[in-house]
Amino acid sequence: MKNVLVVYYSQSGQLEEIARTIAKPLMEDTEVSVTFCPIVLEKSFPFPWKKEAFFDAFPESFLQVPSKIVAPSEEVLAKKYDLVLLAYQVWYLSPSIPVNSFLKSDFAKRLLENTSVITIIGCRNMWALAQEKMKKLLQGTGAQLVGNVALVDRHINHISVITIVKWMFSGEKKKYLGIFPKPGVSEKDILESSKFGKIILKYLKINSYSNLQTELVANDAVEIRPxxxxxxxxxxxxxxxxxxxxxxxxxxxxxxxxxxxxxxxxxxxxxxxxxxxxxxxxxxxxxxxxxxxxxxxxxx
Ligand SMILES: Cc1cc2nc3c(=O)[nH]c(=O)nc-3n(C[C@H](O)[C@H](O)[C@H](O)COP(=O)(O)O)c2cc1C
Structure with a gap:
């Protein structure tokens, strides 16, 4: 039996939906046991956001100042995992405060040390340098990064700015004024992300991830816009x-x-x-x- 842990944080539910869709093929396999672990902060961030709170999160997000998190359950902490899927969003070009706080906690060391980790990003579109910061955070826990999937809003940059602001401040992921596209990662991309789970399952079974990222990229897991x-x-x-x-x-x-x-x-x-x-x-x-x-x- 292979043990897989899915660690995630999500305000709107988008990233949780992505993480669960990717994990689906693993959950359907009788030889894999999947445990979900949401990151919970002692003092949570509001959603939908008010303008003041949204900007107030900037300095601590960017400078990666951690907050206190609620301890994961004993059931989660007691197991040793073969693979961890870490689903995170980007806040101000950095891993979000909840995810940064988890990675700087002793719980992360306990769960991730000497463990293979695949990062799953769900953000607007600007994640590349946040992933560099993520690499350092993972090194700090002793984890091995073996794969990365980045799902983004594929619309023109400025359109995605308008639609995400509306979404973050209203809490509703719908077409602004009926003319703008829906904000965030498209339903199609979320639905199709189970294909990444199938690929991950194959490598989990052979317990070697050397070609994982190449296969993920060949299947459109990471789109780079220079x-x-x-x-x-x-x-x-x-x-x-x-x-x-x-x-x-x-x-x-x-x-x-x-x-x-x-x-x-x-x-x-x-x-x-x-x-x-x-x-x-x-x-x-x-x-x-x-x-x-x-x-x-x-x-x-
Ligand atoms: C405070 C804040 C800052 C954000 N900054 C970025 C950013 O720098 N780059 C980016 O691509 N997305 C950014 N986003 C969008 C998030 O990465 C994410 O897509 C969105 O919050 C939905 O995630 P959820 O699953 O937690 O609801 C930001 C969101 C918030 C709330």
Whole structure:
């Protein structure tokens, strides 16, 4: 019997649905036992979000400051797992506070040390550098990263910004004004993600994951958009400055967060289109570098 643990956090239920769909082929196999472990914070984040709370989560998300989590059940902690599926979302270009908090807890060390881990990302579309941070967090627990699946909103970047904001602030994953596409990962992509579970099951059974990521990528598990990587890198530099400026403030924190809000609007609606045009013009010059980067971020 193989023991598989699925660790996840989800506010809207999207990431839980993705994790359960991927885990389905494993659950249907009589030789595999699947245990689900939601991450629960002692002080939970609101959903739907209010604007102040949404921006207030920025400094601690980006600087990866952990919060206290509720201990997983004894039943979860008592078992030794052959494989862990870790489903996480990105908050401000970093693994979300709940997931970061879990990975920095003693529980994660106990559950993940010397264990193969497959990360499952469900986010808007900007996850590449968050996955680099995830690699470091996993190293800290002694886990081995053997695979990664990243499901995103495939619509144009700016459309996904509009629709996700509406979704996060209303709590409803539906077509904004009846004309915009539905926000987040599409129903089709979620439904079809069980194909990744079938691939994972095959490698779990042979207890070797050396070709897993290649097969996952061949089946569309990781789509890389070079422009988003460029934006991710640029935004990480700016977020670092803002987060370090804000984290030490107490009384003036709300005012600083308002400043960050304005910066974010300018970055998305003014700077990003300019970067996009420059990206298109310089694309032929950077072709080799982009191809190398694409292969790197598709790997583990
Ligand atoms: C505070 C906050 C910040 C976010 N930042 C990002 C981000 O930097 N990149 C991204 O692709 N998605 C971002 N998202 C979207 C999430 O990754 C995720 O897709 C969404 O919150 C739904 O996940 P759920 O399953 O927890 O409901 C953010 C969401 C929240 C709430």
């Amino acid at each position: 422009f988003l990587i460029e934006m991710d890198k640029k935004a990480n530099k700016m977020f670092k400055i803002w987060a370090n400026l804000i984290i030490g403030k107490t009384n003036s924190r709300p005012a600083w967060l308002k400043g960050f809000n304005v910066y974010l609007l300018v970055a998305i609606w003014v700077m990003s289109p300019i970067v996009y045009i420059l990206h298109l013009f310089t694309y032929p010059l950077k072709f080799v570098k982009i191809r190398k980067e694409k292969a790197y971020f598709q790997g583990v």
